[in-house]
Amino acid sequence: MSTTQVDKSAPSERARKIGGMYRTYWLVMLVAVVALSLVRIATGADDITAANTLRAAILSACPILLAGMGGLWSERAGIVNIGLEGQMLLGTWGAAYFTYNYGPWVGLLGAAAMGALGGLLHGLATITFGVDHIVSGVAINIIGLGATTFLAEAFFSDYQYGGPRQLTGLDGLPFVTVPGLSDGLKSLNDQGWFVISDLAGLLAALTTKVSVVTILIAVIVVLTAWILWHTSFGLRLRSCGENPAAAESLGVNVYRYKYVAVLVSGGLAGLGGAFLALVAASGFTTNQSNGRGYIGLAAMIFGNWNPFGTLGASLLFGYTDALRLRSPSAVHALLLVVAIGLLAYAAWRFYQGARTSAIVLGLIGAAFLVWFLTTDTVPREFTGMTPYVVTLLVLALASQRLRPPAADGQVYRKGSAG
Amino acid sequence: MPAAPPAPGASSTEAVIEAPEVRLIGIGKRFPGVIANHDVEVTIRPATVHALIGENGAGKSTLMKILYGVQKPDDGTIEVGGTERSFRTPTDAIGVGIGMVFQHFMLADNLTALENAVLGAEKLHGIGDKARAEFESISERYGFGLRPDVLVEKLGVADRQRLEILKVLFRGAKVLILDEPTAVLVPQEVDALFANLRDLRAHGHSILFISHKLDEVLAIADDITVMRRGTTVGSAVPGEVTKQELAEMMVGSELPSPETSESTVTDVVQLSLSGVTLTDDAGRDLLSDISFDIHRGEILGIAGVEGNGQAELVETVMGMRRLTSGRILLGEEDVTDWDTRRLRESGVGYIPEDRHRHGLLLDSPLWENRILGHQTRPPSVKGPWINRSGARKDTRRIVDEYDVRTPGIDTVARALSGGNQQKLIIGREMSGDPVLLIASHPTRGVDVGAQAAIWSHIKRARHDGLAVLLISADLDELIGLSDRIEVILRGRMVGTFDPAGVTPKDLGAAMTGGGEA
Numbered sequence: 036m037s038t039t040q041v042d043k044s045a046p047s048e049r050a051r052k053i054g055g056m057y058r059t060y061w062l063v064m065l066v067a068v069v070a071l072s073l074v075r076i077a078t079g080a081d082d083i084t085a086a087n088t089l090r091a092a093i094l095s096a097c098p099i100l101l102a103g104m105g106g107l108w109s110e111r112a113g114i115v116n117i118g119l120e121g122q123m124l125l126g127t128w129g130a131a132y133f134t135y136n137y138g139p140w141v142g143l144l145g146a147a148a149m150g151a152l153g154g155l156l157h158g159l160a161t162i163t164f165g166v167d168h169i170v171s172g173v174a175i176n177i178i179g180l181g182a183t184t185f186l187a188e189a190f191f192s193d194y195q196y197g198g199p200r201q202l203t204g205l206d207g208l209p210f211v212t213v214p215g216l217s218d219g220l221k222s223l224n225d226q227g228w229f230v231i232s233d234l235a236g237l238l239a240a241l242t243t244k245v246s247v248v249t250i251l252i253a254v255i256v257v258l259t260a261w262i263l264w265h266t267s268f269g270l271r272l273r274s275c276g277e278n279p280a281a282a283e284s285l286g287v288n289v290y291r292y293k294y295v296a297v298l299v300s301g302g303l304a305g306l307g308g309a310f311l312a313l314v315a316a317s318g319f320t321t322n323q324s325n326g327r328g329y330i331g332l333a334a335m336i337f338g339n340w341n342p343f344g345t346l347g348a349s350l351l352f353g354y355t356d357a358l359r360l361r362s363p364s365a366v367h368a369l370l371l372v373v374a375i376g377l378l379a380y381a382a383w384r385f386y387q388g389a390r391t392s393a394i395v396l397g398l399i400g401a402a403f404l405v406w407f408l409t410t411d412t413v414p415r416e417f418t419g420m421t422p423y424v425v426t427l428l429v430l431a432l433a434s435q436r437l438r439p440p441a442a443d444g445q446v447y448r449k450g451s452a453g
Numbered sequence: 454m455p456a457a458p459p460a461p462g463a464s465s466t467e468a469v470i471e472a473p474e475v476r477l478i479g480i481g482k483r484f485p486g487v488i489a490n491h492d493v494e495v496t497i498r499p500a501t502v503h504a505l506i507g508e509n510g511a512g513k514s515t516l517m518k519i520l521y522g523v524q525k526p527d528d529g530t531i532e533v534g535g536t537e538r539s540f541r542t543p544t545d546a547i548g549v550g551i552g553m554v555f556q557h558f559m560l561a562d563n564l565t566a567l568e569n570a571v572l573g574a575e576k577l578h579g580i581g582d583k584a585r586a587e588f589e590s591i592s593e594r595y596g597f598g599l600r601p602d603v604l605v606e607k608l609g610v611a612d613r614q615r616l617e618i619l620k621v622l623f624r625g626a627k628v629l630i631l632d633e634p635t636a637v638l639v640p641q642e643v644d645a646l647f648a649n650l651r652d653l654r655a656h657g658h659s660i661l662f663i664s665h666k667l668d669e670v671l672a673i674a675d676d677i678t679v680m681r682r683g684t685t686v687g688s689a690v691p692g693e694v695t696k697q698e699l700a701e702m703m704v705g706s707e708l709p710s711p712e713t714s715e716s717t718v719t720d721v722v723q724l725s726l727s728g729v730t731l732t733d734d735a736g737r738d739l740l741s742d743i744s745f746d747i748h749r750g751e752i753l754g755i756a757g758v759e760g761n762g763q764a765e766l767v768e769t770v771m772g773m774r775r776l777t778s779g780r781i782l783l784g785e786e787d788v789t790d791w792d793t794r795r796l797r798e799s800g801v802g803y804i805p806e807d808r809h810r811h812g813l814l815l816d817s818p819l820w821e822n823r824i825l826g827h828q829t830r831p832p833s834v835k836g837p838w839i840n841r842s843g844a845r846k847d848t849r850r851i852v853d854e855y856d857v858r859t860p861g862i863d864t865v866a867r868a869l870s871g872g873n874q875q876k877l878i879i880g881r882e883m884s885g886d887p888v889l890l891i892a893s894h895p896t897r898g899v900d901v902g903a904q905a906a907i908w909s910h911i912k913r914a915r916h917d918g919l920a921v922l923l924i925s926a927d928l929d930e931l932i933g934l935s936d937r938i939e940v941i942l943r944g945r946m947v948g949t950f951d952p953a954g955v956t957p958k959d960l961g962a963a964m965t966g967g968g969e970a
Contacts, residue, residue, distance in 0.1 A: 265580075266580070267571070267575030267576075267579075267580050270564075270568055270571065270572055270575065270580060271572065271573070271575075273561075273564065274561055274564065274568075274572050277561030277562065277563050277564055278559065278560065278561035278562070280559060281558075281559035281560055281561055281569075281572075282561075282572065282573070283543075284523075284543055284553075284555065284559045285543070285559070285572050285573030285574070285620075286542065286543055286544035286547065286573045287572065287573050388736070438563065440563065441561065441562055441563055
């Protein structure tokens with residue numbers, strides 16, 4: 036039969052495309068490591084690839100990544116969930132309450148449930164009542180902040196180590212260290228060898244005191260990619276974000292999939308809140324997420340609505356965040372990284388023939404270079420905004436190639452098919 | 454009319470799946486204030502192409518939605534293969550082997566062809582290699598030539614339609630409903646589609662073919678049912694009726710035609726484009742070196758397959774896009790750098806392609822819609838203020854002169870039918886003595902009555918010395934109205950035709966780059 040012949044050529048074309056994608060990821064990673072290593076040696080800012088910095092980067096990235104995954108789930112089904120921030124806040128309270136009463140594992144579940152509750156609210160407003168997604172999301176953020184503040188005061192004031200605005204002394208979750216490997220890698224990291232020490236630092240960060248929640252998050256990212264792109268459930272869910280009318284005309288229950296998506300979305304954001312309260316810190320405080328829900332949404336956009344892209348973006352944000360907290364002086368070295376990155380990108384754009392943008396990028400890159408060469412430190416006022424500036428910069432550069440789901444943010448009414 | 458080719462060797466290897474007979478008996482459907490269908494009787498014989506014809510608004514689409522389970526009938530029964538069925542959702546209809554290809558494609562651009570086909574039918578063949586094999590085998594069997602891993606956004610219109618048909622076949626449908634499938638195709642693509650349909654028929658499928666294009670119906674159908682005002686008014690067999698007879702059954706009276714009378718072309722150039730080029734951000738040419746003149750009293754028709762630069766051309770002339778090089782003259786003046794408002798104030802009227810997105814505020818009353826585009830000119834404004842009474846009075850004039858059927862000028866635009874919305878837009882654009890009218894698909898989606906009225910307004914304006922740039926996908930309209938036709942292909946003008954001697958076939962060939970330029 037002639038079909039078998041076609042059969043073989045098609046998957047190989049597909050495999051080639053996917054293979055190329057992964058090659059690009061690895062290439063970018065490699066270039067980043069080499070650049071960081073060069074900058075480390077040139078500036079002597081050992082902190083920028085120290086194992087401790089990278090470990091802090093992962094800790095900082097995790098809640099953002101969870102918020103990003105939450106955003107990914109809902110936006111792939113066509114619902115903009117700007118309420119991630121509020122759902123995260125609900126999660127921090129849920130984590131604290133349930134951990135205090137039933138232990139940390141139930142605390143995780145409780146956080147996810149509280150987040151999902153926020154998601155349900157968003158779903159009710161946007162799916163059933165057709166409220167504008169942004170309006171509903173902003174409302175949920177306000178409700179999330181108000182509700183957690185109120186609930187904390189109502190419940191935690193009487194608890195041991197509790198107060199109207201915080202609850203500390205919560206049981207933590209276990210950390211995992213790979214014995215042997217961890218120490219060896221760390222000492223290798225301290226040697227200061229070109230590239231090898233930097234890679235060792237990265238691996239040490241991945242093998243030393245890794246929270247089980249971090250491992251859970253890694254599983255979630257892989258699972259999200261697998262469910263959304265390799266199951267019929269995922270196909271249906273994504274079709275609701277691309278063309279809900281078409282999906283409905285084929286017998287997909289659009290409302291149901293949107294609800295599932297927004298519930299999962301809220302649940303993941305809630306889990307992100309739990310990470311903040313139980314892993315990154317040792318207790319609950321009000322307004323603990325402090326804008327990470329929004330950053331997660333930005334990370335998802337910069338990650339092109341793709342789980343691994345979101346992972347990369349979250350790590351980038353986590354890295355700059357960790358760097359500014361641990362060693363403000365290393366932020367100065369980061370200027371050089373940014374300058375090199377911009378100049379390289381400018382050269383690439385120039386090679387592509389986009390003269391104007393290449394020149395503009397080149398000038399900005401040169402300005403960073405001059406800034407780096409003429410100063411010794413970055414003013415304290417600026418270091419605090421490093422993560423945001425870097426995110427903004429990367430988003431601005433990447434935004435040309437981004438492709439949101441086609442029906443993202445649009446209100447869908449049942450029966451629009453035909 | 455193309456002769457039916459013999460059905461290609463369907464018999465040898467493939468098992469012929471015999472479609473069941475479908476009968477619609479006494480179907481009725483009422484919406485608040487309208488009777489969409491009443492006493493509809495249709496019988497579709499197995500393995501035939503059954504054409505359902507009627508004007509816009511005759512109730513064809515409602516009937517299709519009933520047969521496909523999108524809407525529930527108020528009266529009547531549906532029989533499939535002799536068994537009475539009732540469908541609550543499309544899934545029920547798919548379950549008994551009825552599939553539908555909508556007029557507006559139901560495809561997700563950012564998913565692959567395979568994903569679109571599999572969606573909703575994952576249980577049949579999974580979503581992996583088995584589904585891929587099934588996809589390829591269907592594509593092979595009917596000669597669709599579709600590849601499973603291409604993103605739908607990369608597919609052309611004809612391929613999208615084939616994908617829609619494949620999608621239905623993937624679900625094992627025996628009866629296919631095609632709602633105006635030829636509306637978006639050029640003549641050559643229509644021939645290819647018909648070859649596909651004959652092939653499907655030879656494999657034992659039944660096809661319900663909805664159209665109002667009589668040539669096509671006579672070319673493809675085995676049976677014809679005619680609908681008018683929500684009910685079936687007769688049936689016919691091709692070969693035994695003429696086009697004229699069918700048309701009269703459809704309309705119930707004589708047909709209007711777009712034919713213009715004597716030429717009114719003067720030698721005063723009203724709009725002149727020279728070397729107009731438009732490049733997008735990526736450096737590709739959307740329009741390349743376009744030059745033409747339109748004289749006063751002349752209608753220049755632009756023919757082209759949608760997406761070949763018509764929209765960009767209109768937006769460039771209207772000042773919505775900045776051209777990369779070239780010059781535009783309006784009368785004596787160089788208007789190349791003018792913005793849209795200045796152009797409109799100097800007498801350019803514009804009937805946009807999509808009246809809902811660009812022509813009207815659907816939730817605003819008619820008199821506010823009258824002000825749009827005239828927000829700097831009397832009678833809509835007085836100094837910096839909106840002249841409420843002036844605008845309302847002028848809206849009443851438009852409603853009367855252009856026969857806009859509406860309860861009043863405070864009605865919101867959404868409540869009007871497409872034809873009446875369009876008449877309001879035309880009335881508005883003809884206000885304030887325009888010198889140039891740009892009409893994009895002026896009669897798209899309007900009924901025959903409104904179509905005739907719109908044609909006569911355009912003809913009268915031409916007679917009064919208006920220059921008209923007409924873009925239309927309806928080749929009969931182009932040939933009937935235009936004094937000259939230019940064909941656009943991939944942003945270039947590829948040929949000039951005299952409407953007196955050109956057939957839709959010739960235009961179609963030029964539109965796809967098939968014919969000599």
